[in-house]
Amino acid sequence: MRFSILPIALLATTVVADGASILAAMAKISSDTSKLNATISNFHGGLIGLGESIPILIQSTTLLHDINQGTKTATASAELTFDETIQVAGATADLVKGVQSSLQTIVDTKPEFDQLLVISPVILINLEQQKAATDKFSKAVVAKLPEQFRAIAESITAPIDVAFDDAIAKYKKFF
Numbered sequence: 001m002r003f004s005i006l007p008i009a010l011l012a013t014t015v016v017a018d019g020a021s022i023l024a025a026m027a028k029i030s031s032d033t034s035k036l037n038a039t040i041s042n043f044h045g046g047l048i049g050l051g052e053s054i055p056i057l058i059q060s061t062t063l064l065h066d067i068n069q070g071t072k073t074a075t076a077s078a079e080l081t082f083d084e085t086i087q088v089a090g091a092t093a094d095l096v097k098g099v100q101s102s103l104q105t106i107v108d109t110k111p112e113f114d115q116l117l118v119i120s121p122v123i124l125i126n127l128e129q130q131k132a133a134t135d136k137f138s139k140a141v142v143a144k145l146p147e148q149f150r151a152i153a154e155s156i157t158a159p160i161d162v163a164f165d166d167a168i169a170k171y172k173k174f175f
């Protein structure tokens with residue numbers, strides 16, 4: 001009977017998420033962001049645009065889902081090691097740039113979304129949901145960093161909030 005404790009203990013350690021699963025979650029969020037960005041930057045407007053809004057909504061929903069999954073992964077994770085922290089910091093800096101550039105695309109495309117009336121309000125709701133989800137994800141990841149890195153990590157992710165706030169403010173203007 002005693003022997004059965006060991007495999008269970010091993011199983012428990014493999015179930016706990018770690019830096020690699022947080023990095024995988026970030027890679028997924030980053031790829032969702034790029035796909036959504038590409039779809040939005042190819043938006044044509046007009047009647048074709050109405051059809052094009054469907055993949056935008058689907059990709060937006062996928063992104064939101066994957067951010068929320070990332071939060072679950074980070075919440076379940078043990079505290080990251082120093083090496084994992086460095087890797088996560090690097091991935092975060094890249095993700096921040098990707099999010100900033102995608103939000104810029106969303107802002108640039110607003111005039112075309114506005115022409116179809118129904119799209120911009122939906123984008124606004126998505127942006128608000130994604131901002132809230134991203135905040136939770138950042139907090140969940142930062143909480144798993146060794147204490148001395150948390151303040152720096154918060155300053156790395158801060159520009160995301162600024163970019164979201166800016167995009168949300170622009171999307172609120174018309175209505």
Ligand SMILES: *[C@@H]1O[C@H](CO)[C@@H](O)[C@H](O)[C@H]1NC(C)=O
Binds near residue numbers: 038
């Ligand atoms: C978003 O799309 C723009 C315009 O096509 C492009 O310049 C930018 O690199 C893209 N950003 C990402 C994160 O894919």
